[in-house]
């Protein structure tokens with residue numbers, strides 16, 4: 160018989176739905192007020208995994224993803240998920256309460272021995288789940304020194320990472336992958352700066368105009384994919400191309416003049432379907448760097464279709480290269496050049512970006 164457990168951790172709520180003994184987690188704070196509360200749910204303190212022999216799949220759901228669509232679709236999906244996967248797995252449902260919470264949920268789920276942690280939402284949720292696979296620069300492990308697999312049910316606004324695998328922004332294909340259970344190692348990008356703290360990305364990290372556009376786009380997610388157009392228009396206001404210093408694979412510093420945007424792809428798409436790094440492959444052991452130089456606003460109008468279909472690498476003033484690492488510095492030293500990773504604002508230059516080959520097993 161199915162049993163459910165309401166769980167909360169580190170300032171937010173989790174709900175676990177299993178068909179066996181519940182995956183119980185600390186209960187500290189209530190559900191987000193506008194989320195329905197199931198009175199059959201119970202709470203407990205401390206963390207323990209199901210004692211069932213079946214494996215635990217922890218679904219990390221951002222109820223605010225895609226302006227609330229993620230939550231609506233998840234509710235519709237759950238009965239199907241239980242019928243499709245419930246015979247072989249305990250289905251553990253964990254709702255995020257706010258930014259960064261998915262990181263804590265993921266770390267705890269891995270430490271408690273979850274078989275897989277599955278991000279349900281957009282690239283931002285996936286980004287946080289990926290960051291939860293690491294702590295203090297090392298992979299998180301359970302008591303047997305094993306990690307969990309990473310899964311994804313793409314239900315965000317852009318869901319760009321899923322596009323590299325040819326998945327649509329809907330759940331059924333992803334659920335079939337989880338049911339098949341095939342896992343393969345994928346690469347993760349790691350970003351380091353002046354502090355000891357590392358950040359991880361799985362899709363695309365980018366610098367300057369595109370990162371500024373992403374920063375603004377995040378304010379307009381209620382408009383769906385149109386947010387990227389609005390964000391880009393706002394980013395153009397006051398934009399000026401900048402000279403950047405770049406060091407590739409720990410070689411010599413080089414100057415790239417009048418950089419409009421610099422993109423570092425572990426996968427191919429960003430900005431709601433733009434195929435910015437068309438040769439990137441998260442199983443290649445490389446990152447694809449694409450640099451747009453001296454682009455004017457009208458270049459984007461004339462060449463936008465090439466950016467979307469990934470044929471822009473042969474365009475004038477577009478440089479591309481496969482790298483294992485790249486360091487980027489702002490020559491002006493203004494500290495105002497935007498950086499984002501997986502569509503999430505990270506801060507401003509300088510940063511170093513490296514590949515971690517085969518860092519995570521992914522269900523795909």
Ligand SMILES: Nc1ncnc2c1ncn2[C@@H]1O[C@H](COP(=O)(O)OP(=O)(O)OP(=O)(O)O)[C@@H](O)[C@H]1O
Nearest residue numbers: 224225256257258280281282283284315316317318
């Ligand atoms: N409960 C929550 N309330 C508010 N924001 C949240 C919550 N949980 C996560 N977030 C934040 O929501 C942001 C966006 O999430 P997500 O990427 O899933 O959706 P999206 O932006 O619509 O999709 P995409 O990134 O694919 O365009 C993330 O930055 C995340 O930190």
